[in-house]
């Protein structure tokens with residue numbers, strides 16, 4: 001039985017898109033790990049911005065510019081509070097997780113030396129592998145991989161053995177987007193710090209489910225994307241400890257990031273502006289703040305409890321299907337289920353589900369090394385949010401059964 005303190009029907013009314021039909025069927029949106037839907041409260045903030053105070057920030061003396069600047073800086077403080085970050089200027093607005101990771105990777109190219117080592121977990125998103133490979137090519141540093149087991153959990157003993165005084169950086173996602181595994185990042189961070197290595201945690205997949213306390217974690221860098229947590233696309237946050245942000249060089253040159261420019265020398269602006277060249281996604285940043293307000297009003301404890309119930313129910317129901325295998329069976333998981341049915345290509349299942357109005361992701365989920373590990377081309381991935389229901393899971397399960405009957 002699913003019992004929740006959340007009024008799911010009232011919550012669903014906040015999301016206009018959930019009313020639409022797809023291929024003549026009510027939309028069942030189970031692709032939340034790729035992007036979440038946007039509540040009316042956040043849409044209203046976007047409309048209000050462009051209707052009433054659209055202006056460039058930090059520049060004009062005029063009223064609109066001041067209103068836009070205030071709202072944008074208030075959003076930064078909402079983000080700071082949400083993640084329990086010590087200083088507002090440790091919050092860098094980015095275009096999303098990928099941008100945040102690249103910013104850090106680029107910065108470390110002036111710090112790393114030949115022979116230094118970077119550890120990266122075996123269950124990373126491509127956005128968390130490619131920038132490090134590029135960094136290694138530039139600096140001569142060596143990339144090493146923390147392996148995982150068949151349940152999709154990192155092998156911590158191997159991690160301890162890989163760590164050494166040569167390790168300068170460790171990169172790991174908080175939650176795997178392909179498998180849903182919640183990684184023991186507190187332990188990962190503690191061990192890395194024991195040897196003087198810095199840690200960047202990719203929080204893109206954790207942030208919709210877990211409210212991370214970044215001071216408590218003592219993490220050096222943490223990245224998120226607003227669009228995975230009820231906000232708009234094209235905006236996100238990079239958290240960096242002040243000492244690190246001071247050490248890293250700017251990523252892009254341009255307006256906003258400079259203190260003084262002459263043709264001989266430019267001095268950089270203080271944090272956070274040093275990393276925020278050019279006109280940012282102002283409306284997106286403000287809407288990101290509104291999305292955090294929305295999710296906090298519902299409450300992360302209630303959200304994760306309800307999503308766990310959905311996960312358990314869906315796991316149980318899917319496993320009643322003959323030949324269905326779930327990839328990612330870690331003890332600690334968020335509401336993501338990656339699966340295949342023996343002898344059937346995931347894409348074919350996804351296409352039939354779409355005809356039935358059910359949106360799932362199929363493919364390698366930007367995590368090809370994970371697929372190689374399990375020796376599969378890809379999976380079908382259903383990922384649940386707090387606005388999904390048990391009835392929608394029933395539609396998914398009967399859809400998968402139907403697809404199986406058609407394709408076998």
Ligand SMILES: *Cc1c(COP(=O)(O)O)cnc(C)c1O
Pocket residue numbers: 033034095096097098099125127128173175176177202203204205225228
């Ligand atoms: C979605 C995701 C990313 C990429 O986020 P963008 O918003 O596309 O930059 C990175 N890592 C993980 C774990 C993700 O889920």
